[in-house]
Amino acid sequence: MTEQTAVAPIAGQMDEIYRTESRRVFATLVRLLGDLDLAEDALQDAFAAAVKQWPREGLPTNPRAWLVSTGRFKAIDGIRRRARFDASLPVLAERLNDEPGPESGDGDEGIEDDRLRLIFTCCHPALAPEARVALTLREVCGLTTEAIARAFLTAPPTLAQRIVRAKAKIRDARIPYRVPSPAELPDRLDTVLHVVYLVFTEGYGASSGDSLTRPDLSAEAIRLGRLLVELLPEPEAIGLLALMLLHESRRVARTSPEGDLVLLADQDRSRWDQEQIAEGQSLVRRALAAGRGGPYSLQAAIAAVHAGSPTAAATDWGEIVALYDRLVGLAPSPVVELNRAVAVAMHDGPAAGLALVDVILAGGELGDYHLAHAARADFCRQLGRTTEARAAYERALSLTEQDPERRFLERRLVELAD
Numbered sequence: 102m103t104e105q106t107a108v109a110p111i112a113g114q115m116d117e118i119y120r121t122e123s124r125r126v127f128a129t130l131v132r133l134l135g136d137l138d139l140a141e142d143a144l145q146d147a148f149a150a151a152v153k154q155w156p157r158e159g160l161p162t163n164p165r166a167w168l169v170s171t172g173r174f175k176a177i178d179g180i181r182r183r184a185r186f187d188a189s190l191p192v193l194a195e196r197l198n199d200e201p202g203p204e205s206g207d208g209d210e211g212i213e214d215d216r217l218r219l220i221f222t223c224c225h226p227a228l229a230p231e232a233r234v235a236l237t238l239r240e241v242c243g244l245t246t247e248a249i250a251r252a253f254l255t256a257p258p259t260l261a262q263r264i265v266r267a268k269a270k271i272r273d274a275r276i277p278y279r280v281p282s283p284a285e286l287p288d289r290l291d292t293v294l295h296v297v298y299l300v301f302t303e304g305y306g307a308s309s310g311d312s313l314t315r316p317d318l319s320a321e322a323i324r325l326g327r328l329l330v331e332l333l334p335e336p337e338a339i340g341l342l343a344l345m346l347l348h349e350s351r352r353v354a355r356t357s358p359e360g361d362l363v364l365l366a367d368q369d370r371s372r373w374d375q376e377q378i379a380e381g382q383s384l385v386r387r388a389l390a391a392g393r394g395g396p397y398s399l400q401a402a403i404a405a406v407h408a409g410s411p412t413a414a415a416t417d418w419g420e421i422v423a424l425y426d427r428l429v430g431l432a433p434s435p436v437v438e439l440n441r442a443v444a445v446a447m448h449d450g451p452a453a454g455l456a457l458v459d460v461i462l463a464g465g466e467l468g469d470y471h472l473a474h475a476a477r478a479d480f481c482r483q484l485g486r487t488t489e490a491r492a493a494y495e496r497a498l499s500l501t502e503q504d505p506e507r508r509f510l511e512r513r514l515v516e517l518a519d
Contacts, residue, residue, distance in 0.1 A: 111156045118164050119148060121317055124243045126168045128215035131222075132278055133173050137240060137268050140172075142179070147172035216241055216321075217328050218280055223267070224292040225276045232267035235260050237296040242318060244303060251502070286333050294341050294397065297325050301345045305352065306503075313356050313505040319349055336391040340398030343384035347404035350377035362509040366413040378408045396432040399424055418448035435466040439473055446480060455480035471500035475510065482517065491517050 123144060130140035147168040161167040223237035238244045246264070250257040270276070281289050304318025326342040354372040355363055385405045388398040403424045410416040425441035438461050446454025458477045467473040478493030491514060498510040 111160065114160060115148075115151060115155060118168075122165050122168070123148070124241060124321075125216060126165055126172065127243075128219040128241065129169050130172050130176075131219055131240075132215050133169070134176050135278065137271065139176055141240075143172035143176040144168075146175035146179075150175070214328055217325060217332075218278055220293055220296060220325065221280050221289060222271065222276060222278045224289060224296060225271070226289065227274055227276060228267050228270055229263070230292065232263040232270075233292050234296050234299060235263045236267040238299060238303075239264050241296075242300050242303070242321070248303065280332070283333075287335070290329070290333060290335060290338065293329065294337060297322050297329065298341055298345070298397070300325070301348075305348055313360070313362060313503065314352055316352065319345070319352065323349065336388045336393050337395040337397050339384050340388035340395060340401045343381045343388060344397050344401035344404055346377045346381035346384070347401060347408050350374040350381065350408060356505065360505060362505045365407065370411065373408070381405065382408065394427075396428060399428045399431065403428075416447070418444055422448050435461055435464065435473075436470075439467065439470075439476060443476055451480040451483040455484065469500055471497040471506070474500065478513065482513070487517055 126147065127140055127144045130143050131137060134140050134143060150171050151164075151168065155161070219241050220237055223240055224233040228236065235249050238249045239246065246257050246261050250260045280286075301319055301322035304315040304320070304322060307313060307315050323342070323345050326338070326345055329338045330342050350373050351365075351368065353374075354368040354370070357363055381401065382405050385398070385401045388394065389402065394402070403421055406417055406421050406424070421444045422441065425437070425444050428437055429441060439458065442454050442457035442461065445457060455477065458473065458480065461467055462473055462477065474493045474497035478490045478497060481487075481490035481493060494510050494514050494517070498507060498514070501507055501510065
């Protein structure tokens with residue numbers, strides 16, 4: 102075997118390790134080093150060392166532990182090299198060198214999970230609400246600034262500034278890297294739930310790229326959701342976990358073997374994960390039994406109606422519209438209104454849905470949201486308003502950056518032309 106053929110499998114394994122482990126390694130390095138920027142530099146140094154050593158020496162038995170240890174010592178070495186310019190750095194280097202290493206951590210399954218700690222740090226009340234979410238998506242999940250900006254319908258430079266300011270606030274205010282005490286948890290939970298759901302949303306429907314989903318992000322969000330339910334079994338934490346499980350149960354049916362988008366009405370329901378559905382429905386009942394149904398619990402109840410329908414035609418759209426009515430009253434937003442409009446169209450016909458979507462688009466907040474224009478295009482298509490449908494499909498196509506969605510919209514335009 103030549104050196105080149107020997108290196109190729111290692112490179113593929115390293116890519117997979119970076120994809121699945123880099124943010125876990127980063128979270129542990131934050132705990133060990135106490136600084137987000139220092140941990141990010143250490144992470145990059147550790148992977149750079151792996152690129153040089155692993156093809157020559159082979160994969161270590163525990164790649165994650167190797168990366169954490171290497172990153173930590175690279176950071177300490179870097180601090181010592183800079184010590185002659187800053188008298189405080191030698192003390193810091195010795196403190197980091199004397200602290201317990203990664204082998205003394207709590208383990209992957211402990212409640213005091215490093216990524217959970219990092220989420221609560223990034224969601225600290227001292228940070229602005231929008232900065233908490235942006236920072237957590239960037240630092241915990243490794244999403245790019247551009248991807249986060251699309252999730253917020255915000256300009257990337259604006260998001261970048263939020264992240265920079267938030268990191269500076271954590272450093273300057275010495276915000277602790279820990280899970281809050283039981284007395285503090287309820288007030289901190291809402292933002293954390295929002296962050297976890299945004300992570301799941303990016304995994305369930307990737308904002309860009311050649312794949313409709315990112316299963317690694319979905320799985321990580323569900324794992325964090327389970328940790329939150331164990332840590333604080335509040336109805337909304339339970340409702341969020343139910344919602345994620347019910348959506349995730351449909352993931353494999355959402356794409357064709359070629360990777361093309363398959364709409365809910367056309368999905369092969371035999372491919373839905375029945376174990377996830379059963380667990381999700383049980384959690385919905387548990388969340389709603391508390392009598393304090395919040396936004397996540399109501400969304401989970403909507404997903405449960407879909408999951409319990411043997412066919413698309415058997416879906417109880419009247420029940421779904423009623424649940425959306427409650428959701429709009431509790432947590433109004435243009436996206437919730439759009440989803441309600443789609444449900445109304447399924448219950449009362451495309452003309453009713455089109456009237457609602459036109460009002461939403463007239464409000465201006467979803468003018469650059471491709472799904473709003475795609476919904477309008479579909480209603481116009483069903484009503485035979487071909488010119489309007491084509492214009493709306495073209496507008497949606499110009500706004501989406503996800504390849505499966507682009508192919509779907511292009512097919513719709515071809516069908517209109519035919």
